[in-house]
Amino acid sequence: MVKAPLAGGTLQILSEQTAVSSIAVAGGWVYWTDNNLMQLTRIPIGGGTAEVVATGMKSCTGLVRDASNIYWSSEAGIWRLSLAGTGQLKLATSLLANQRPMAVDGDYVYWFATDLGSILRVPK
Numbered sequence: 001m002v003k004a005p006l007a008g009g010t011l012q013i014l015s016e017q018t019a020v021s022s023i024a025v026a027g028g029w030v031y032w033t034d035n036n037l038m039q040l041t042r043i044p045i046g047g048g049t050a051e052v053v054a055t056g057m058k059s060c061t062g063l064v065r066d067a068s069n070i071y072w073s074s075e076a077g078i079w080r081l082s083l084a085g086t087g088q089l090k091l092a093t094s095l096l097a098n099q100r101p102m103a104v105d106g107d108y109v110y111w112f113a114t115d116l117g118s119i120l121r122v123p124k
Helices: none
Strands: 020-026 029-034 039-044 051-055 062-065 069-074 077-082 089-093 099-104 108-113 118-123
Touching: 020 062, 020 069, 029 062, 051 077, 062 099, 077 108, 089 118
Parallel strands: none
Antiparallel strands: 020 029, 029 039, 039 051, 062 069, 069 077, 077 089, 099 108, 108 118
16 A cells, blocks of 8 residues: 655555555545455554454455445445444345445445446445
């Protein structure tokens, strides 16, 4: 995980990872899913100590955020966690593989289920 200034300059390593499948920035944190470790991890955007905020996630394939929460998908379903790092909640249960959250709006999380060839949604 590397941070680079927009104007150019020295790269800063935030965390050394090998199996990052999705990444998002929200609320002063960089979040990522790691398919080898099956977890959602975050690190302060300025660097520091990484912390695991969710575990046991097989085949994470998407990560999106809004002003209050971070959302991700796994083979088990669609999940939500507050940006404070608390309140993990499964929003939808699925046995489908390849769920890819695409977007969030004020009311829903939307994703593409490649197994169905469909765009689905669930209330946030």
